[in-house]
Amino acid sequence: MSSEINLTLQVWRQPGPQAEGRFVTYEAKGISTDASFLEMLDIVNERLIENGEEPIVFESDCREGICGTCGLMINGQAHGPQKSTATCQLHMRSFSDGDHIVIEPWRATSFPVLRDLAVDRRAMDAIIASGGYISVNTGAAPDANLTPVPKETADTAFDAAACIGCGACVAACPNSAAQLFTAAKVQHLNLLPQGQAQRWARTEAMVETMEEFFGSCTNHGECEEACPKDIPIDFIAWTNRDYIKAKVKNRKLAG
Amino acid sequence: MAQTVSRVSTPPPVRSEPRVKLPWPLSIYQTAVGKKWVMGLTGVALLGFIVVHMIGNLHLYEGPLEIHEYAETLRDLGTKIVPRTWLLWAMRIGLIAAFGLHIHSAYSLSRMSWAADQRYPGGRNYIAANFASRTMRWTGPIIGLYLFYHLADLTWGWFNPDFVRGDPYHNVSESLGSIPVAILYIVANTALAVHIFHGTWSMFQSLGVNSPRYNHLRRYLAGGLAGIILVGNLSFPIFVQAGVIDDNGRSIVEELQQHEAAEGEES
Numbered sequence: 472m473s474s475e476i477n478l479t480l481q482v483w484r485q486p487g488p489q490a491e492g493r494f495v496t497y498e499a500k501g502i503s504t505d506a507s508f509l510e511m512l513d514i515v516n517e518r519l520i521e522n523g524e525e526p527i528v529f530e531s532d533c534r535e536g537i538c539g540t541c542g543l544m545i546n547g548q549a550h551g552p553q554k555s556t557a558t559c560q561l562h563m564r565s566f567s568d569g570d571h572i573v574i575e576p577w578r579a580t581s582f583p584v585l586r587d588l589a590v591d592r593r594a595m596d597a598i599i600a601s602g603g604y605i606s607v608n609t610g611a612a613p614d615a616n617l618t619p620v621p622k623e624t625a626d627t628a629f630d631a632a633a634c635i636g637c638g639a640c641v642a643a644c645p646n647s648a649a650q651l652f653t654a655a656k657v658q659h660l661n662l663l664p665q666g667q668a669q670r671w672a673r674t675e676a677m678v679e680t681m682e683e684f685f686g687s688c689t690n691h692g693e694c695e696e697a698c699p700k701d702i703p704i705d706f707i708a709w710t711n712r713d714y715i716k717a718k719v720k721n722r723k724l725a726g
Numbered sequence: 727m728a729q730t731v732s733r734v735s736t737p738p739p740v741r742s743e744p745r746v747k748l749p750w751p752l753s754i755y756q757t758a759v760g761k762k763w764v765m766g767l768t769g770v771a772l773l774g775f776i777v778v779h780m781i782g783n784l785h786l787y788e789g790p791l792e793i794h795e796y797a798e799t800l801r802d803l804g805t806k807i808v809p810r811t812w813l814l815w816a817m818r819i820g821l822i823a824a825f826g827l828h829i830h831s832a833y834s835l836s837r838m839s840w841a842a843d844q845r846y847p848g849g850r851n852y853i854a855a856n857f858a859s860r861t862m863r864w865t866g867p868i869i870g871l872y873l874f875y876h877l878a879d880l881t882w883g884w885f886n887p888d889f890v891r892g893d894p895y896h897n898v899s900e901s902l903g904s905i906p907v908a909i910l911y912i913v914a915n916t917a918l919a920v921h922i923f924h925g926t927w928s929m930f931q932s933l934g935v936n937s938p939r940y941n942h943l944r945r946y947l948a949g950g951l952a953g954i955i956l957v958g959n960l961s962f963p964i965f966v967q968a969g970v971i972d973d974n975g976r977s978i979v980e981e982l983q984q985h986e987a988a989e990g991e992e993s
Contacts, residue, residue: 481848494848547851578844580740597734645855646839678759683739686839687758689862690928692854705936712934714759722750 473505476568483575504564528587536560539635544575549639549697557699577642581684594684601680602673603656618664631659633700643697646686651694653681654706671717678714740841761831766932768824780958790895790978858924865921872914893979902966911963919956923948
C-alpha cells in the first residue's frame with residue numbers, strides 16, 4: 472500500500488570543514504512511503520536544484536545495505552528508527568504524515584564534517600591499514616577446503632565479517648568509541664585459521680590505532696543497537712581478552 | 727605489521743603517545759584497553775570488600791559486644807603468623823591501591839572519551855544505555871566523597887563528639903541516629919548500588935570474560951549483587967532510625983574496659 476506523506480526536515484547544513492554549520496528546515500511534501508530515506512533526500516535535492524539552491528550533500532553508494540557508505544543520524548538515532556537497517560534500506564513507511572525529522576551527520580572528533588551530512592571516516596581506514604588483513608602468498612588460488620574450518624567458527628567469524636564499516640557504532644556511542652568496529656574487524660580474522668599467523672600483532676596494532684582516534688568503551692551497548700548488521704558486543708570482550716594476551720605474547724617474541 | 731600498506735592519511739589523532747614509555751607490564755596500563763582491564767580487576771577487589779563489609783556489619787544486629795568481637799577478630803587475623811593488625815593493614819593497603827587505580831583509570835579514560843566525543847545539537851537518543859551506565863561518572867565521585875565522610879565519621883571519629891574507639895555499635899547508633907546523616911548514608915549507598923549494577927555487568931566485558939552460554943546470567947548477577955548490597959547497607963541507617971540499633975548513649979564496650987581495668991588494679 473503506497474501512499475504519500477508530508478514531512479518537515481531539519482537538516483544540518485555546513486558549507487565546509489571549517490565553516491560554521493546550522494540546521495535548515497525544508498518541507499518535503501508528497502513523499503511516497505515506498506521511497507527509501509536516501510530517495511527522499513534525492514527528491515528534496517531535485518527540488519532544491521530546480522529552485523537554484525545548493526543540494527544537500529550526503530554519501531551513498533550501493534543503496535542495498537552492504538557498502539557502509541551511507542549513514543545519517545536520524546532523530547537522534549544512527550541509521551534511524553528501524554533496527555538492523557542501514558539508512559539506505561530505511562523506507563519512508565517507517566514515518567508518518569506530518570513527522571518532523573532531524574537529520575545530522577555522524578559526530579566524533581575523528582569524524583570531521585566535510586560538508587553537510589558527509590564526514591571524513593579515514594580514521595577507520597587507519598585502523599584497517601594497521602592490521603585488518605591477512606598476508607598470503609600470491610599465485611594460484613588455493614584449493615577449496617584446503618584449510619578445514621569448523622562450521623561454528625565460520626558462522627561466528629562471518630557474524631563479525633558482516634561489518635560494513637559505516638561508523639554507526641562510533642556515532643551512537645556516548646564516548647565515540649570505535650570498539651565494535653575494531654572488534655568486528657579483529658575477530659573475523661582472529662577466529663579463523665588463516666588469521667592465526669598475525670593474530671597477536673594484528674590485535675595489538677589495531678587496538679592501539681583505534682585508541683589514537685576514538686574514545687574509551689564504557690559498555691553502554693549503544694553500538695550494538697545502532698549496528699545495521701547486528702554485530703554483538705561479545706566481539707568487544709573477546710578483543711579485550713586477545714589484546715591483553717597479545718601484550719604478553721608480543722613481548723616474548725620481541726625477546 | 728604493515729608491509730604493503732603505508733600509513734593512511736587521517737585527521738589528527740585525538741590522543742597523543744605517552745610522554746614516557748613505561749617498562750612492561752606497566753606499559754599495558756598506558757593503553758585504554760589495559761586501563762579498562764585494571765578498572766575491572768580493581769572493581770572485583772572493591773566489590774569483594776563491599777560484600778564482606780556489608781555481611782560483617784550484620785553483626786550489629788547481634789549486639790554491641792558481638793560487633794566489638796568481630797572488629798577485634800579482624801585485627802587479630804593472621805596473628806599466628808604475623809604481628810597483630812599486620813594482615814588487616816596489608817588488606818587495607820591493597821584496597822587503597824585498588825581504589826586509587828580505579829579512580830585514576832576512570833578519570834583518564836573519561837578524559838579520553840570527552841576528547842573523542844562531539845555533541846549532537848539535535849540530540850542523541852539512548853536506546854541500550856541504562857540509568858546506571860549513564861551515571862557512572864556521577865555515582866563514582868559520590869561514592870568517593872561518601873567514603874571519605876564514612877571514614878572520618880566512623881573510623882577517625884572527626885564528626886562525632888561522642889566517638890568511642892573500638893565500639894562500633896555505639897558509634898553507629900550515635901552517628902546514624904541523626905536524620906541528616908542517615909539520609910546521607912541512604913543516598914550514598916543507593917549510588918553505590920547503582921554503580922555496582924553497571925560495574926558488575928561491565929567488568930565481564932572489560933576483562934573479556936564472555937561465553938555465550940553464560941552471558942545471560944551477567945545481568946542477574948549484577949542485579950542480584952546490587953540488590954543485596956542495597957538492602958543490606960540501607961538496613962543500617964533505617965534500623966538505627968527505627969530504634970532497633972540503639973544503645974541509649976551508653977558505650978557498653980567502654981564500660982566493660984573500665985570495669986576490666988578496675989578489676990586489674992584490685993588484683
